[in-house]
Amino acid sequence: MEVEQSSERESLSWLPALVTIGIVIMGLCWAAFGIFKYGIWVNNGPGGGFFAAVAGIGAASLGIYEFFFSPVSAKPIGGRSLWPAAAMALAILCIPLLGMVLSMSLFILLWILLVEKKSWKQSIFTGVGAGVALYLLFGLWLKVPFPQGMFLEMLQ
Amino acid sequence: MDILQSLMSGFATSLTFSNILAALVGAGLGIVIGAIPGLGSVTGVALLLPLTFQMDPITGIIMLGAVYYGCMYGGSYSAIMLNIPGDAPAVVTALDGYPLSKKGQAGKALFTANIASFIGGTIGIVMLTFMGAALAKIGLLFGPAEVAALVVLALCSIGWLLGDSPKKGLISTFIGIMLSMVGIGLAFGQPRFTFDSMYLLNGVSFIPLVIGMFGFSQVLEMMVNRVDAAGLMTKLSLRESLLDRSELRSIIPTSLRSGVLGNLVGILPGAGATTGSFLAYVLEKKVGRHGAEMGTGRIEGVAASEAGNNAAAAGSFAPLLSLGIPGSGTAAVLLGGLMMWGVQPGPMLFQNSPDFVWGLISSMYLGNVMAVLAALAIIPFLVKLLRVPPAFMIPVIAVVCVVGSYSVNNSMFDVWFMLGAGVIAFFMNVAKYPVAPLLLAFVLTPRLETSLRQALDISRGDPSIFFGSPIATTLLSITLLFFLYPLIAKLARALVKKRQLAK
Numbered sequence: 001m002e003v004e005q006s007s008e009r010e011s012l013s014w015l016p017a018l019v020t021i022g023i024v025i026m027g028l029c030w031a032a033f034g035i036f037k038y039g040i041w042v043n044n045g046p047g048g049g050f051f052a053a054v055a056g057i058g059a060a061s062l063g064i065y066e067f068f069f070s071p072v073s074a075k076p077i078g079g080r081s082l083w084p085a086a087a088m089a090l091a092i093l094c095i096p097l098l099g100m101v102l103s104m105s106l107f108i109l110l111w112i113l114l115v116e117k118k119s120w121k122q123s124i125f126t127g128v129g130a131g132v133a134l135y136l137l138f139g140l141w142l143k144v145p146f147p148q149g150m151f152l153e154m155l156q
Numbered sequence: 157m158d159i160l161q162s163l164m165s166g167f168a169t170s171l172t173f174s175n176i177l178a179a180l181v182g183a184g185l186g187i188v189i190g191a192i193p194g195l196g197s198v199t200g201v202a203l204l205l206p207l208t209f210q211m212d213p214i215t216g217i218i219m220l221g222a223v224y225y226g227c228m229y230g231g232s233y234s235a236i237m238l239n240i241p242g243d244a245p246a247v248v249t250a251l252d253g254y255p256l257s258k259k260g261q262a263g264k265a266l267f268t269a270n271i272a273s274f275i276g277g278t279i280g281i282v283m284l285t286f287m288g289a290a291l292a293k294i295g296l297l298f299g300p301a302e303v304a305a306l307v308v309l310a311l312c313s314i315g316w317l318l319g320d321s322p323k324k325g326l327i328s329t330f331i332g333i334m335l336s337m338v339g340i341g342l343a344f345g346q347p348r349f350t351f352d353s354m355y356l357l358n359g360v361s362f363i364p365l366v367i368g369m370f371g372f373s374q375v376l377e378m379m380v381n382r383v384d385a386a387g388l389m390t391k392l393s394l395r396e397s398l399l400d401r402s403e404l405r406s407i408i409p410t411s412l413r414s415g416v417l418g419n420l421v422g423i424l425p426g427a428g429a430t431t432g433s434f435l436a437y438v439l440e441k442k443v444g445r446h447g448a449e450m451g452t453g454r455i456e457g458v459a460a461s462e463a464g465n466n467a468a469a470a471g472s473f474a475p476l477l478s479l480g481i482p483g484s485g486t487a488a489v490l491l492g493g494l495m496m497w498g499v500q501p502g503p504m505l506f507q508n509s510p511d512f513v514w515g516l517i518s519s520m521y522l523g524n525v526m527a528v529l530a531a532l533a534i535i536p537f538l539v540k541l542l543r544v545p546p547a548f549m550i551p552v553i554a555v556v557c558v559v560g561s562y563s564v565n566n567s568m569f570d571v572w573f574m575l576g577a578g579v580i581a582f583f584m585n586v587a588k589y590p591v592a593p594l595l596l597a598f599v600l601t602p603r604l605e606t607s608l609r610q611a612l613d614i615s616r617g618d619p620s621i622f623f624g625s626p627i628a629t630t631l632l633s634i635t636l637l638f639f640l641y642p643l644i645a646k647l648a649r650a651l652v653k654k655r656q657l658a659k
Contacts, residue, residue, distance in 0.1 A: 016587035030334045044617025055333035108551040116547035144563045
């Protein structure tokens, strides 16, 4: 059984506060737009801003309470946790150039090789296999118009 | 007796070799399509509709019915195994399905989902067979005020899913409501919170949001907490995945009551399978023996959600056939198919095309049986998939998330949105904000907004419309009762204690 225990767990105690601040800002924005731009009560009924205002005020007030009065609690996380998001963002940026299937295959191949430190053989097998499966299932069968990428278009 | 005779003649029409084969192929394809995140039953039926035009209409509708059922079964698989709901109703299945997978009981969760789906689907079809026209009339009794009251009940029930920190759960609910406000409001036709982006005019796309918040955030979680994958990595045999007698005894009553409730919700125009599965889950949490443990990985949670959602899917056929009103998105696609075959659903359908309509109803029985057989046959392969080590699972799930969110609207904006939603959900998870209430509020609020506005437009702003209708009054009273129940129970306990002390 190949289960790896993460050795780099740490508590980012500032993260819950940051999330709560974000929620308060979002709540205040929604409440302000709801009240002043879309209207709370229009033509004998709830206006376009009614639910936005109610939810915005609710989120902002509960968020402020959480920020000042609730004990800070966060799940332990490590610095590596955002690696997949960063690597995937890079892969998505490559899509206009390499196309969807090739970018995703390369993402899998390089991830398994460089991050997971597996062999070349395993990385290539998984990356190419996933690419072929994606092409057959989505491209050929379901006819999803994947971006082909500049590279493939130039070859054509 | 007439109904039974008509049903038998329907079976005589539908039980041919080619039709059984069409049902089996349709069920298999439906399960595969339903299991792929981003492709739900609407996509499945829409994709295969053109293929069926070459077929005999009865064979075509049998295949589409089987695809529909297959999709409903398949939607739960990725929710249980990867925490990525294949479609909106499967969000509720993930609440208990994925914790079961983490405990090494994915096989049991999959079996439960299949059996409950079968029971729920069968209840739905039986009710459609014997009470289709009556059910459709009940659906018509639900005007905007009644639908608004029902959605208020559903929205308030989210409170029971809030988990350890009710305040954080409530904040999540408010975020869901705020996100649902983005886009052109149905009641006013006015763009809101779009920040001048044309991509947001249609609102926040639900599937990329779900894939990001459940699936991609899970990838980030797996990156650090690989120990959590231990349950997923446990070797499972088919025998260990089977339910024992006590487990079967536990899920059958759950599936029966969830099936009846889901079917009744499914007949309401616009209520949909998500509301059906959610209300069934809430009912089980309230009345079930293990209600308090639901959300931590109980098979009853999976059974309630799946039975409710499949019964609601069958329920949506009642208004479609009897009144020509589709009760769900998939039913609307099927309505298009029926019209292309020259069949006009509505009050005269049962008189004008009895062969077709009873063939269709009998095909639903056939589709349901084929779907459960195909689904049970697939379980051993799915269980093997769970043994893939996290080193390979992480990049592959990440890619499934990207491709699934792209294929909804063929839009790169949805891919970036999914990525952002995943990172934000991960941060929320770290800060211990639950994500499920957000998604349920997101689904339910637009229905509440539209119905509330319509109800008050009808009454010219007079709120007594909610108290003049017996259905709306009853639903609002139930909501109030649920709110007051903890207080009443506390008072009753205090009174009993006082009496005992006095004795």
